[in-house]
Amino acid sequence: MNVHIGVERSRVMPELDGGRQPSIRDVARLAGVSHQTVSRVLNDHPSIRPETKQRVIDAMGELKYRPNRAARTLVTSRSRTIGVLLATRGEYGPTSSIAAIEDAAREQGYWVTTANLPATTPEAIAEAVAHLREQDIEGLIVIAPQVRTFDVLAELALGVPVVSLQSAAGALRTEIADDQVTGARLATEHLISLGHREIVHLAGPRDWIEAESRMRGFLDAVNDADLMTHPPFLGDWTADFGYYAARELARRRDFTAVFAANDLMAIGLMHGFRDMGLDVPRAVSIVGFDDIPVARHVWPPLTTVHQDFRGAGRRTIALLLAEMGVDTGYADAPVAAHLEVRASSAPPIGAQVG
């Protein structure tokens, strides 16, 4: 890590007054027009003679003019900036979505500024929101999948459109996106169709929106099949927890399959079961959720629910921009979650496959 590319401010310019950046007035003077004409060129005003326009553009080029965003924002009170509130810790999914969000925003001439949540306490959220708000954001995208985040956000009443990457938000006007639920249902039904009757769900933390959706999908499938339900095991998304959970679960042996709410926990589970002498998938079948890039390469390759993170990011930003009155023209249909069946799931020992 190191530094390079020096600071070089002063270059040999046509005529710069006091060493300051050229303004539209400087451009106007050079082009022999008024500053307003320059402004019109900048904003693609219709009634302006092509010849005049060209002269202005040439002048801009000669002076290396760059519009001053602060001045523009001051007068229009449009910052063209979107805030992103993040409560993730480098998980694969959200990261991919953020890239898509940033791409689309940039394409529409918006800037994206981010604020990380060190914790999901109301204070931390308020602090991060205050930081973004100071930036005069025109919209906010929340990638902070804890339900409580939205409660806090609702109270802050920040006066700009808010969209969440996640499916639902308890306290608020809500239309459950069913990707998560149906994905979880698919995973569970897959295990059931293999012949499993005793399935444990290793869920995400209480209060996480995705955790709840996936748990609901699991419970729906289990109930529909009239199976006994084990109480879900609550985890924290990490592979380390999966490992720990496996050691706990291995003592019980009252199940033949585990549906983990994400791939990391699933991978940790496989590791833990292996250490406890339980073979996957012969003794225990495991299904994950997310289809992170390594999922297909671990041993055994992980059966998991594939999600389209990038598409989710695109839809989120499209929704936000629409809410802000910007027409993006994007109309991605949500790519339905689907199951990637690999080797970590198999019929239970002695089961006749349906």
Place this chain on the structure above:
Amino acid sequence: MNVHIGVERSRVMPELDGGRQPSIRDVARLAGVSHQTVSRVLNDHPSIRPETKQRVIDAMGELKYRPNRAARTLVTSRSRTIGVLLATRGEYGPTSSIAAIEDAAREQGYWVTTANLPATTPEAIAEAVAHLREQDIEGLIVIAPQVRTFDVLAELALGVPVVSLQSAAGALRTEIADDQVTGARLATEHLISLGHREIVHLAGPRDWIEAESRMRGFLDAVNDADLMTHPPFLGDWTADFGYYAARELARRRDFTAVFAANDLMAIGLMHGFRDMGLDVPRAVSIVGFDDIPVARHVWPPLTTVHQDFRGAGRRTIALLLAEMGVDTGYADAPVAAHLEVRASSAPPIGAQVG
């Protein structure tokens, strides 16, 4: 994914003129002082009576006054914004570093705005930089580990300090950070000390700074031990490529160990070797680089070089802010990379361990 938290602009306020946001003049009027006094309160000017200050603060509270950043930026020409140029695709390492960067920047009162690189073509880089530059960034952090990125950047001469998260940058004033090199050396020496004499390096793509550093560390160690060097195998960082590489390598069988330039490729390698009937670590030892969270949970648990990404992020931003004349008080000593020895590496068959 959905929307919530409505837009609610107009609230019952003391006296708002034309429905616009309160300015320092409104606050001044309410507090019975001049606008300049309000400005002084905002900027913690020393000579101001505590009593006056309190009156101003109360007025601010009553009006729910929030400073207008655009106006401030306009007059000070300090945007307090740092740009981050990203050429990663959700890899674990950089993501962790970004969070650290954002945290530290926020702590210092700076905003972070990001631009993703869809490709590393000069055009894409120029476009992303133009976008950031329009935002009047005061500094730039580059997380785009391709050498060519820096060449393009150097040409753009953007007039603000630039710092890279990565170690080195070919075309520029350079002090090689030795973390990467020594980390790779550690990994290689570990294999050598186990008794391996024929070691293949699965490198990152040509032109990537980290790829080069890690390759150098590998070559240094191999040369110091007077071993024959196989030409490195160039990969693309993905687990999929690792899988492919394993199938290619398995045909040769002229080696007993592979040092992969990152964990994803290492995990793909293990998968590929397994499919080709080669046991890891009995037939082939594998060492990775990064210590991503799943590394300890795959089978066999991966021996790898642990990096402190968060620390790297902190050091990067400290460096940039220092370059910008901001004293952060941060003085993190770089945490040296170290080797996590796990089960994917073992002595070659028939080797007497030294």
Place this chain on the structure above:
DNA sequence: GCGCCGCATGTGAACGTGCACATCGGAGTC
């Protein structure tokens, strides 16, 4: 008692842009 200094505060201008309105000239209409 006078002048000086420094604290606390006020006054006016400036930053660079967009908006509302004014102006000017030429084409079209009767």
Place this chain on the structure above:
DNA sequence: GACTCCGATGTGCACGTTCACATGCGGCGC
């Protein structure tokens, strides 16, 4: 030929903040 209308451009101000400078006032030294 006078009037209207519209396209093309100019003039002045406003946005909300900070900066440079001015002002008033009390205390202190001689």
